[in-house]
Amino acid sequence: MSKFLDPIAGFGVTFSTMFKKPNTEYYPEEKTPTAPRYHGRHQLNRHPDGLEKCIGCELCAWACPADAIYVEGADNTASERYSPGERYGRVYQINYLRCIGCGLCIEACPTRALTMTNEYEMADDNRADLIYDKDRLLAPLEPDMTAPPHPMAPGTTAEDYYRGTVTAASADTPAAEAEDDERQVEVSETIRKEEARW
Ligand code: SF4
Numbered sequence: 124m125s126k127f128l129d130p131i132a133g134f135g136v137t138f139s140t141m142f143k144k145p146n147t148e149y150y151p152e153e154k155t156p157t158a159p160r161y162h163g164r165h166q167l168n169r170h171p172d173g174l175e176k177c178i179g180c181e182l183c184a185w186a187c188p189a190d191a192i193y194v195e196g197a198d199n200t201a202s203e204r205y206s207p208g209e210r211y212g213r214v215y216q217i218n219y220l221r222c223i224g225c226g227l228c229i230e231a232c233p234t235r236a237l238t239m240t241n242e243y244e245m246a247d248d249n250r251a252d253l254i255y256d257k258d259r260l261l262a263p264l265e266p267d268m269t270a271p272p273h274p275m276a277p278g279t280t281a282e283d284y285y286r287g288t289v290t291a292a293s294a295d296t297p298a299a300e301a302e303d304d305e306r307q308v309e310v311s312e313t314i315r316k317e318e319a320r321w
């Protein structure tokens with residue numbers, strides 16, 4: 124008896140959906156907006172004057188369960204400054220063949236340099252193009268930003284940037300550069316001493 128009713132039960136689903144309004148999506152002609160917190164393509168953010176927020180610390184790479192992020196940090200110098208403070212992310216790559224969109228990397232980032240956009244159109248026909256480099260991850264420059272490398276705003280420190288007190292780009296700052304030079308020498312000296320200790 125139950126075997127006899129099985130096809131009827133199966134058709135029950137068909138009949139119940141036959142009279143519902145079709146839910147057809149006309150992608151890619153018509154794009155439906157994602158949920159506001161959808162985990163799409165990552166973005167490396169900038170400070171309001173254009174300097175990069177990434178400090179090359181690699182915490183995002185260590186937090187990633189899929190081993191999808193590769194970071195190489197480097198030292199800022201007086202003549203070539205990409206971020207406030209000592210270090211910046213010289214190489215930054217995300218492998219979207221591996222990424223599972225979990226968002227652990229953005230939770231790990233101490234400077235809010237890394238966030239995720241709602242962009243999901245990342246399909247491609249080859250593996251190499253799905254490894255996104257810094258050039259495709261960096262946020263675009265806003266009209267009042269200056270492209271790095273450039274010095275920090277006059278009279279400011281990295282802490283001012285992290286506290287959000289720097290709000291726009293400014294002209295070159297030779298004084299800050301000199302200050303920066305001194306700081307770089309101090310940092311190198313400390314590193315040398317640390318290395319000698321080990
Ligand atoms: S979203 Fe998850 S899987 Fe993708 S890069 Fe970040 S931590 Fe790795």
Ligand code: SF4
Nearest residue numbers: 177178180181183232
């Ligand atoms: S994105 Fe954030 S966590 Fe990753 S290297 Fe840059 S500063 Fe560190």
